[in-house]
Amino acid sequence: MSQHRPPGAPERPVAVPALPDLPEATVARLPEYLRALHNLAENGHETVSSEWLATAAGVNSAKLRKDLSHLGSYGTRGVGYDVALLIDQIEYVLGLTQRRSVALVGVGNLGHALAGYDGFATRGFRIAALFDADPVRVGEEINGLVVQHVDELSRVATEESIAIGVIATPAAAAQRVADRLVAGGVTSILNFAPCVLTVPDGVDVRKVDLAIELQILSFHEHRKASQTALPAAGEAALPPLPGNLAATNPQEAIGT
Amino acid sequence: MSQHRPPGAPERPVAVPALPDLPEATVARLPEYLRALHNLAENGHETVSSEWLATAAGVNSAKLRKDLSHLGSYGTRGVGYDVALLIDQIEYVLGLTQRRSVALVGVGNLGHALAGYDGFATRGFRIAALFDADPVRVGEEINGLVVQHVDELSRVATEESIAIGVIATPAAAAQRVADRLVAGGVTSILNFAPCVLTVPDGVDVRKVDLAIELQILSFHEHRKASQTALPAAGEAALPPLPGNLAATNPQEAIGT
DNA sequence: AAGCGCTTGTGAAGACACGCACAAATCGCG
DNA sequence: CGCGATTTGTGCGTGTCTTCACAAGCGCTT
Structure with a gap:
């Protein structure tokens, strides 16, 4: 969350013309800009040019x-962007002006790590409940939260108005978990299980x-x-290491 | 890896016309097809139609x-695709006919989970070495591997011909780690740290x-x-719970 | 052997995304 | 007050990705 607006202030001081509908590709990059902006803000920058910010975010200006x-x-032309204002703006669009509660299902290898990952907390999310199907794990306390049985999932999600669920279970259990999340009113799911959810x-x-x-x-x-090993193949013209043009520049490599 | 070819057989029985250069978007989907195909193979299917496989992979046909x-x-028109053949084909294109060694750097919260994640091993990768900068962690044994100090990184990566590195360190350390990986001959990096690498x-x-x-x-x-809050918007309320399609969809048949 | 139903492979069109290049706007300075 | 340096915002050409729709090909049945 932005540390540039006093906690008591109204959520959005500057009027925003409803929610513009952004291209999906843009939405996917906004969090990256936000991270770069927070870095800049911490270093005391008040404005930033598109060139600078773009480099920091790994895209072109x-x-x-x-x-x-x-x-x-x-x-502002000739000047750049106001860092604090832009942070507020992006956080508003991303819906990060309210801290969002997340339910994490599956406290195995990966789930355990996610439960302890502080990157969630520092970027606007609160893990509100943990669930697992294994009775041995139920009751265990992780980071101050007690693991509940997955049968409680729908009820708790409803009661606590949790809108986002994270699935870190084996693939075999993922669809059932997703169904329960949906039944509990969850409308966004982040799925780490290697399977397609319906x-x-x-x-x-x-x-x-x-993987x-x-x-x-x-x-x-x-x-x-295969390029370096086969100079005789049809593509003979290719130099040993073409440093494949656009394909290996940071933008593309980073892209989702 | 494919279990449809005897271990001793030559790597590629069927001739492959060099490496076609695939659209990046296609490459990103091939692993998903591969996973679906393995599920089908385990369930005894020998052929599959594009419609069926597409549904199983979550794309359109x-x-x-x-x-x-x-x-x-x-x-084959009128029939579909040969499951075993397609698996071999995709695994070849993805370069999965040889097991690839991976170096994992950063054995903290997330790195620990990654080191224990069996999804890597089951899908063609072998974690060959673990590294961390924290002297307390160096020497610790995880899954049969001893954590080495990050100073050894370049040397070990070179010696063991490791081509892929995974960075699971804090953001502040990520660039230095990346530099060392590159110095050790690594040419592919999977970065979990929230920062841009050069x-x-x-x-x-x-x-x-x-995050x-x-x-x-x-x-x-x-x-x-914001849409539901503004009933004036074109979209009226969504139907309460459409439920899951037909019971005969490919997902269920596959039985993840 | 011919016909029929099913499924692949692909041409073409549309949608989307990207990056260049430049006009418009702003600031600072003389 | 005006001018030049700087940087934004965007129109436009280009390339990539997606989707539709259908001809071509295959096997099964009669």
Whole structure:
């Protein structure tokens, strides 16, 4: 959350023209800008140019300006962007002006780590409840929270108005957990289980699969290796290490 | 890896026309197809239609067919795709016919979980070495591997020909770690630290930021909330609970 | 052997995203 | 007060990704 607005102040001092509907690609980059802006703010910067911010976020400056222009114009020509104002603006659009409660299901290997990950707390989220299906784990206390049985999931989610759920269970259990989350009123799910979830319309699912990321890297390894190893192949014209053009610049590599 | 080819058999029985250069979006989906295919194979399916596989992978069938067509055509009209053949094909393209060694740096909260995550091992990767900067952690044994000091990183990576590195350190240390990985000959990096890495051309970086995923979900929560709060907007209330489609959808048949 | 139903592979069109390049706006300075 | 340096905001061309729709191909049945 922004430390630039006193806690008691109204949520949004500057009028915002409703919620603009942003391109999905832009939405995915806003959190990155936000992180860079917080870094700048901590270092005492009050304004920042698009060039600077873009470099800090790993994108090119034209893209950054276009992204920000979708929020309405908040820069000053010849000067740059007001860091504090931009932070407020982005946090408002992302819905981070209220701390959001998250239910974490599955306190195994990964879930345990997520429960202790302070990156959530520092960026606007509060893990409000932990669940697991294993009776041995139920009752265990992690970071001040007691693990509850997954049968309680729907009830607790409803009672505490939890809107976001994180699934860190084995794949076999993920769909059942998702159903219970939905039944408990959850409308956004972050899924770490390697499987596809079926959810009703109106529920958003994002998937993070750690092995898939490695497999994508593996592909690029394979491609790089086959390029250097086969000078005689059809693509003979390619120099030993073309430093494949746009494909390996930071933007693309970082892109979701 | 595929269990459909005897361990001793030559790596690639069927000739593959060099490495086609695939659209990046396609590459990102191939691992998902692969996972679905392995599920099908375990359940004894020998062929699969694009419609079925697409549903299992969470994409639409036209996209799936176009993706697969980039690998060369391996389907039979009127029948579908040969599951075992397609698995081999995708694993070859992704470079998964050889088990790849990975160095994991940062054995804190998240790194510890990653070191114990069996999803890596089961999908073609071997964590070959663990590193940390904290002397207290050096020497600790995790899953049969001893944590080494990060100063050894470049040397060990070179000696063991490790091509992929995973960074699970705090953001402040990530760039230094990346530099050492590169110095050790690593050409692919999976970065869990919330920061942008600068690497030479020819090195691929993928970033996974857990908090960013939540922030993107938060945006959609915010948007949904502002829509329902304003009944004047075109979209009336969503139907209460559409329920899951038919009981005969591919997901269930696959039985993750 | 011919016909029929099913499924793949792909051309073409549309949607989206990206990056260049420049006009418009602002500030600081003489 | 005016001018030049700087930086934003954006129109536009380009390339990539997605989706539709259908011809071509395959196997099964009669």
